[in-house]
Amino acid sequence: MTFRRALLLGMAGAAALRPAQAAGWPERPLSLVLPFNAGGPSDNFARVLAQQLNQALGEPGVVVLNKPGAAGNIGLAEVAASQPDGYTLGIITNSVAAHVVMAPKPIVTFDSFTWLAGLVVEPSAIVARPGSFRDFADFIAKARQRGLSVAHAGIGTAHQIALSLLERKAGIELVQVPFTGSAPAKTQLLGGHIDAAIFPLSEVLIMLRERQGEALAVTLAERTRFAPDMPTFRENGFEVVSGTRRGIVAPAGLPVAVRERLGAALAQVMQSTALKQVLDEMNVEIDFRSGPDLLALMRQDEATIRALRLPT
Numbered sequence: 001m002t003f004r005r006a007l008l009l010g011m012a013g014a015a016a017l018r019p020a021q022a023a024g025w026p027e028r029p030l031s032l033v034l035p036f037n038a039g040g041p042s043d044n045f046a047r048v049l050a051q052q053l054n055q056a057l058g059e060p061g062v063v064v065l066n067k068p069g070a071a072g073n074i075g076l077a078e079v080a081a082s083q084p085d086g087y088t089l090g091i092i093t094n095s096v097a098a099h100v101v102m103a104p105k106p107i108v109t110f111d112s113f114t115w116l117a118g119l120v121v122e123p124s125a126i127v128a129r130p131g132s133f134r135d136f137a138d139f140i141a142k143a144r145q146r147g148l149s150v151a152h153a154g155i156g157t158a159h160q161i162a163l164s165l166l167e168r169k170a171g172i173e174l175v176q177v178p179f180t181g182s183a184p185a186k187t188q189l190l191g192g193h194i195d196a197a198i199f200p201l202s203e204v205l206i207m208l209r210e211r212q213g214e215a216l217a218v219t220l221a222e223r224t225r226f227a228p229d230m231p232t233f234r235e236n237g238f239e240v241v242s243g244t245r246r247g248i249v250a251p252a253g254l255p256v257a258v259r260e261r262l263g264a265a266l267a268q269v270m271q272s273t274a275l276k277q278v279l280d281e282m283n284v285e286i287d288f289r290s291g292p293d294l295l296a297l298m299r300q301d302e303a304t305i306r307a308l309r310l311p312t
Helices: 003-016 041-056 070-080 095-102 136-145 158-170 182-190 201-209 256-269 273-282 291-308
Strands: 030-034 062-066 088-093 113-122 124-128 149-152 175-178 196-200 214-218 244-251 285-290
Touching: 030 041, 030 070, 041 062, 041 088, 041 256, 041 273, 070 088, 070 095, 070 113, 070 244, 088 095, 088 113, 095 158, 095 291, 113 256, 113 291, 124 136, 124 158, 124 201, 136 158, 136 214, 149 158, 149 182, 158 175, 158 196, 158 244, 158 291, 182 196, 182 201, 196 201, 201 214, 244 256, 244 291, 256 285, 273 285, 285 291
Parallel strands: 030 062, 030 088, 149 175, 149 196
Antiparallel strands: 088 244, 113 244, 113 285, 124 196, 124 214
16 A cells, blocks of 8 residues: 555545544543653654644643663563553554564564554665775675675664575575664674674664765665665665564554544644654655554564574
8 A cells, every 4th residue: 555545544534533433532641652762763753753643632642651672572562461442552663573473482462452553664774884895796796705794783673684685585694793783783893893784774874974884785675865876685686675664553452433543643643744854854764554554564574584584
């Protein structure tokens, strides 16, 4: 479903929804659980999202709660365990698909949630120290000669999945070096301890502006307006199109009327000038999806990860 069609459907739902269908809701503030640390672009996005959602719902109040841990699954488990009354929402990423596959005993599953909407997607990009490789083709050629070391921000992240897909598509074997985030990986890259890294595009663009690295390729279907000179994996002959997807969920069992109103409100929010400005500053594109469409994409990610048979 295209962004425009999903948006029109959401707004149509808003027009069709009669007040009596969600009578009395919301009567008190909502909690929006961000399963990551405070500070940084994701936190900023969550807070602007909360402000705009508050306005779209008639200003009951929307409070952001930071609940980091276990690659985001601690916060999501709290959302899943909450009452399905529309007062607890969570920001979810496709790392939950990796958790479902790779965790011996997953603390959340897809069935733990009511899926409300997909909001944005941020691709990954491979970056190296200046002068390390002529281009992406040179990176692949050298990887075929020896096992290049490539850092990523942790097991089960979209970055690890993209790197593993590249290995399979290109017939190469990389030495993957997982870190607990991009910051320590960047330190090792700049110190010359690893050959390259795969980071969120927004972080790679900061490195480029500071002349700390050279981007080799990005995991998009087409080149991005934020970096039109950066080639894609696809144009280099490797069908690797992926990224970190962010969406909104509620506990399983959310009443239909509340679900429809939240979906319509989120469609309205994604047209907000303030939110678009924040996303542009983050170098992140809107990719609005209905809740069912977001869940379908998560199931596709799950199937991809199972096929890769990644070590845990």
